[in-house]
Amino acid sequence: MSIFVMVNGIPGDMGKMVAETMSARGLNLVPFSLTGEAIAEKEVTVAGKTIQLLKPSTRENAIDGILKDYPGLICVDYTHPSAVNENAAFYVRHKIPFVMGTTGGDREALQKLVQDAAHPSVIAPNMAKQIVAFQAMIEFLATEFPTAFEGYRLSVVESHQKTKADTSGTAKAVVASFRKMGFDFDDSQIELVRNEPEQMARMHVPENALSGHAFHTYSLDSADGSVHFEFQHNVCGRKIYAEGSVDAVLFLAEKIAEKAARPFNMMDVLRSGKMK
């Protein structure tokens, strides 16, 4: 099966990495990318291919020709929070299946758009499928065995690049699951590590990942200190999101081929593995 992919958000770092990963995993990169109005470059070379950048003002005229040349094209969006909703509207208007890797924007409006149109898409706040699986696993624990860790103490510490001011949304989501187990634990109790020497010494973040990482440790300790559980997910860089985006494209292409495409999320992508 030959799958054409247009990665939007080039020349952004994430867009370029996603395009390279798509290419490395055998998908056909089309030589176009939607970009912002303010971008100066007209073309960029990614994965050995020259990619023409299309601004909002030029894309409407170009898209029909592109769709004709690359039938079945799937868009992957790693653009900007401010572009999420208008890009999604563009994809729906031109009936282009898409994977939305960009965070932010009006998520409710985004969901309404794809649901109303029953538009083939994968939208997820986190494209790292292993992290999504981890979150589902903790939610399973909380739902199935809410009393298993009664009397235990929870502690959560997360380290991200020092430029990230706010608490990780993933950590908050995991803590919400733990609260279902009776832990009296507020989001403000999540410990943030943003000091680089501490990130290396205590969290074991490699030096070359200081500028981009997500290291999380969740600990459960019995009251008498004799039992310690620990769950870590440590991500350097953003490759995991690029890989997850490829998985999402492959999943969406499969659903389109089966004529079963509709709006999906990353849990659907994960669960699909079950049926193989």
Place this chain on the structure above:
Amino acid sequence: MSIFVMVNGIPGDMGKMVAETMSARGLNLVPFSLTGEAIAEKEVTVAGKTIQLLKPSTRENAIDGILKDYPGLICVDYTHPSAVNENAAFYVRHKIPFVMGTTGGDREALQKLVQDAAHPSVIAPNMAKQIVAFQAMIEFLATEFPTAFEGYRLSVVESHQKTKADTSGTAKAVVASFRKMGFDFDDSQIELVRNEPEQMARMHVPENALSGHAFHTYSLDSADGSVHFEFQHNVCGRKIYAEGSVDAVLFLAEKIAEKAARPFNMMDVLRSGKMK
């Protein structure tokens, strides 16, 4: 609800700890304990109570009086693998609900006995309910999302007191779940740490737990090394099993009160929390 508990296996260390834990958590310890024929002591003081030891040769004559004095009595068995089946037969014959914390013996015969008699009991190879919950969580991951960690590398290391020669059964059970996710990982690849200096330096086992601990670390690493997941369950001593045994007694007493008692296992005890 006043619950009478007879802890069998005193004066063994585990039997004594279980008796103390039962007492600490508000259960009524009856002043008798089944013990082995070779035990020299006639009575032992546990949790401030004098416990009369009953040998196989004397217990048949004593049991009717005990059951009369302590109605609704539940037995908790932490005796010896060689006593598992004869003790279970004794409990069934005298219609005494029981929690079997002793490992070994003929487990198939044990299950057949309680199933045929629909005998109120909790039998589990591992009374540490948090560990059982962890195992269920990994099994959930393997069953629901078997492709989530495709291309990752698994490594498993477990540390136990140096007198434990064989590989942990818990580690083997967890690895069996991981194999469902496609990991080509043999039980022989589980790394055993039995060297005390290494246990302290590498596994962070406290010195006072060298003689009794179970420290397990499961790691998943992406092929490019950018993503690392780690799951640890580190247990010092055997208190966790004593606490789990109390949970099992409370669960069984509740089921008896609801007239819904039958043979159960630790998963049933764990799941019961869900309904509360």
